[in-house]
Amino acid sequence: MNKCNIDLLNQHFIIMENKITFQFISEPTDVNFGGKVHGGAVMKWIDQTAFACASSWAEGYCVTIYAGGIRFYKPILIGNLVKVVAKVIYTGKTSIHIAVDVYSRKISEFEFNKTTHCVIVFVSVDEAGKPKPVNSWTPMTEKDKHMEHYAKKLMQLRKDIEVEMQPFLKEYL
Numbered sequence: 001m002n003k004c005n006i007d008l009l010n011q012h013f014i015i016m017e018n019k020i021t022f023q024f025i026s027e028p029t030d031v032n033f034g035g036k037v038h039g040g041a042v043m044k045w046i047d048q049t050a051f052a053c054a055s056s057w058a059e060g061y062c063v064t065i066y067a068g069g070i071r072f073y074k075p076i077l078i079g080n081l082v083k084v085v086a087k088v089i090y091t092g093k094t095s096i097h098i099a100v101d102v103y104s105r106k107i108s109e110f111e112f113n114k115t116t117h118c119v120i121v122f123v124s125v126d127e128a129g130k131p132k133p134v135n136s137w138t139p140m141t142e143k144d145k146h147m148e149h150y151a152k153k154l155m156q157l158r159k160d161i162e163v164e165m166q167p168f169l170k171e172y173l
């Protein structure tokens with residue numbers, strides 16, 4: 001993710017990109033019992049990339065407040081090239097909503113296949129761990145607007161899920 005300061009005709013603009021991409025090769029240590037990449041390894045990559053994206057946008061430390069709805073479409077093979085793309089798709093007062101897509105391809109091929117998708121929500125926090133305001137993200141393109149709409153819709157759905165989950169958030173012994 002780049003943040004560039006541009007001085008144009010004595011006007012100072014700060015341009016912040018809302019996207020970060022990790023690329024690497026899946027390793028033998030990422031294997032599951034079926035010989036492919038472990039779902040837990042994919043979740044770790046998703047969390048790391050989304051964390052890097054959120055913290056860069058917030059210009060400070062962020063914590064995950066919500067991760068859910070991870071959809072694994074296709075398996076990833078060991079030794080494949082993996083690409084994890086994290087994008088800011090919505091910002092609230094203190095929260096940053098990140099859409100994450102995971103792609104993979106054989107090293108010998110050119111085309112990536114999408115394997116996984118989810119949206120993770122981070123909150124920017126201060127030194128005491130309390131939520132602190134974030135730079136707001138403004139969607140510019142039609143695709144950005146579509147993604148922001150998607151984030152807002154998920155927020156609404158999440159409220160209904162929270163109501164259903166409420167009795168199970170308490171500890172039962």
Ligand SMILES: CC(C)(COP(=O)(O)OP(=O)(O)OC[C@H]1O[C@@H](n2cnc3c(N)ncnc32)[C@H](O)[C@@H]1OP(=O)(O)O)[C@@H](O)C(=O)NCCC(=O)NCCS
Nearest residue numbers: 063064065066091092093094095121123125129130131158
């Ligand atoms: C993140 C944390 C500081 C937030 O504090 P809080 O008092 O619970 O949260 P608040 O009610 O002030 O809400 C903060 C933001 O989270 C959002 N939020 C709250 N519940 C949410 C949920 N279930 N899903 C998504 N966002 C949620 C709020 O909408 C608010 O965003 P906004 O300011 O953009 O509107 C606190 O919940 C916490 O420390 N959680 C543990 C984090 C953690 O350990 N993560 C895993 C390791 S990184």
